[in-house]
Amino acid sequence: MLSACSGSQSSSGGEGEKKGEGKLEIFSWWTGAGEEDGLKALIKLFEEKHPDVPIENAAVAGGAGTNAKAVLASRMQGDDPPATFQVHGGAELNEGWVAAGKMEPLNDLYKQEGWNDKFPQDLIDMVSKDGNIYSVPVNIHRGNVLWYNKKVFEENGVKPPATFEEFFEVAEQLKEKGITPLALGDKEPWTATHLFETVLLGKLGAEDYTKLWKGELPLDDARVVDAVETFKKMLGYINEDHSSRNWQDASQLVADGKAAMNVMGDWAKGYFVNDLKLKVNEDFGYITTPGTEGQFMVITDTFGLPKGVENSEDVKKFLSVLGSVEGQDAFNPLKGSIPARIDADVSKYDQYGKDTIEDFKEAKLAASLAHGSAAPEGFVTKVNQAINIFVTQKDAKQFVDTLKSASSELK
Ligand code: GAL
Numbered sequence: 001m002l003s004a005c006s007g008s009q010s011s012s013g014g015e016g017e018k019k020g021e022g023k024l025e026i027f028s029w030w031t032g033a034g035e036e037d038g039l040k041a042l043i044k045l046f047e048e049k050h051p052d053v054p055i056e057n058a059a060v061a062g063g064a065g066t067n068a069k070a071v072l073a074s075r076m077q078g079d080d081p082p083a084t085f086q087v088h089g090g091a092e093l094n095e096g097w098v099a100a101g102k103m104e105p106l107n108d109l110y111k112q113e114g115w116n117d118k119f120p121q122d123l124i125d126m127v128s129k130d131g132n133i134y135s136v137p138v139n140i141h142r143g144n145v146l147w148y149n150k151k152v153f154e155e156n157g158v159k160p161p162a163t164f165e166e167f168f169e170v171a172e173q174l175k176e177k178g179i180t181p182l183a184l185g186d187k188e189p190w191t192a193t194h195l196f197e198t199v200l201l202g203k204l205g206a207e208d209y210t211k212l213w214k215g216e217l218p219l220d221d222a223r224v225v226d227a228v229e230t231f232k233k234m235l236g237y238i239n240e241d242h243s244s245r246n247w248q249d250a251s252q253l254v255a256d257g258k259a260a261m262n263v264m265g266d267w268a269k270g271y272f273v274n275d276l277k278l279k280v281n282e283d284f285g286y287i288t289t290p291g292t293e294g295q296f297m298v299i300t301d302t303f304g305l306p307k308g309v310e311n312s313e314d315v316k317k318f319l320s321v322l323g324s325v326e327g328q329d330a331f332n333p334l335k336g337s338i339p340a341r342i343d344a345d346v347s348k349y350d351q352y353g354k355d356t357i358e359d360f361k362e363a364k365l366a367a368s369l370a371h372g373s374a375a376p377e378g379f380v381t382k383v384n385q386a387i388n389i390f391v392t393q394k395d396a397k398q399f400v401d402t403l404k405s406a407s408s409e410l411k
Contacts, residue, residue, distance in 0.1 A: 024315065088368075119340055139338065140360060152179060183238070186391060201295055206295045218404070
């Protein structure tokens with residue numbers, strides 16, 4: 001079921017009134033546990049600066065936009081766009097809404113705000129098509145993070161695994177002691193795709209991983225097959241009730257010491273710290289997923305200006321706050337992500353944030369498939385479906401064959 005969830009800033013309006021009418025409607029999937037604190041801080045900052053512009057926090061629950069993307073699609077098709085909406089940089093924006101002619105270019109806003117050298121060029125490229133810039137990145141999330149329960153690791157004398165070999169050694173030792181080594185919550189299948197793409201990154205490296213989604217490397221490459229087999233082996237160490245949990249429920253298992261590790265983007269840190277009140281490097285630790293040291297799975301949440309919105313000047317005011325140092329530093333320490341801007345105030349971030357800000361500067365970047373940056377939505381949907389079947393049936397050949405035939409969706 002879709003559940004539309006409006007934040008405290010919103011009011012539903014009188015009968016017959018169009019949703020969000022007269023208000024600046026901000027559309028995302030950041031509701032509830034671990035997701036909405038950053039957004040609320042950003043809205044608060046905006047309201048301080050622009051008390052005359054009422055905001056409607058129009059968020060639709062469901063991790064990774066599971067439900068929000070469908071609601072957005074029907075609104076966009078019905079020419080009823082929200083004033084601004086969360087969209088991942090890369091294919092989701094460029095091959096989706098920009099290619100469909102639904103977005104306004106923001107080159108002038110970038111110029112006015114002096115942003116062209118304030119965001120890393122790699123990121124500006126992810127939100128650009130044919131020389132125009134179409135959205136403003138609020139953050140950079142890292143996808144290839146393995147989170148672990150410190151106490152469980154210490155008590156069992158195991159070390160955070162850097163390689164696949166070490167991962168399986170640690171997992172085996174923990175399993176022998178009756179501890180679930182790896183938490184997964186794939187009630188929404190994207191979490192399994194997320195885990196799988198980190199395995200692909202570990203086996204192929206950022207460059208070749210990226211080639212896969214450009215159609216420059218076949219999806220039945222021997223290293224992809226190896227990644228599928230490795231992923232399958234990992235599935236032998238997960239919690240039995242994985243298909244009834246969402247990502248927060250899986251992270252909770254690690255927080256409670258009922259599972260030792262999980263692989264999730266760093267929004268999980270927001271959840272651990274803000275919602276569960278855990279401490280970085282005391283209660284939980286972090287390491288890049290096996291084989292991915294020096295590589296960075298990039299997920300960037302961005303906001304743009306859809307064509308045809310009435311209050312476009314107010315949208316630009318919102319984007320200006322979102323793209324400011326102040327806006328980014330209000331949002332990201334709570335969200336778990338690092339600022340997209342290169343000149344943010346590092347002192348506002350915890351040790352995880354500081355480490356990740358440094359890593360981003362040096363690492364090889366790879367755009368996430370699971371979060372829509374690497375490939376068009378049609379392909380991602382097929383991968384999610386195939387993953388869902390694979391997690392139950394574990395038929396590696398069938399999975400690779402499905403990937404291969406879905407690759408016709410890749411440009
Ligand atoms: C990602 C998004 C993150 C976080 C996550 C879980 O797609 O980029 O900001 O919200 O989904 O819902």
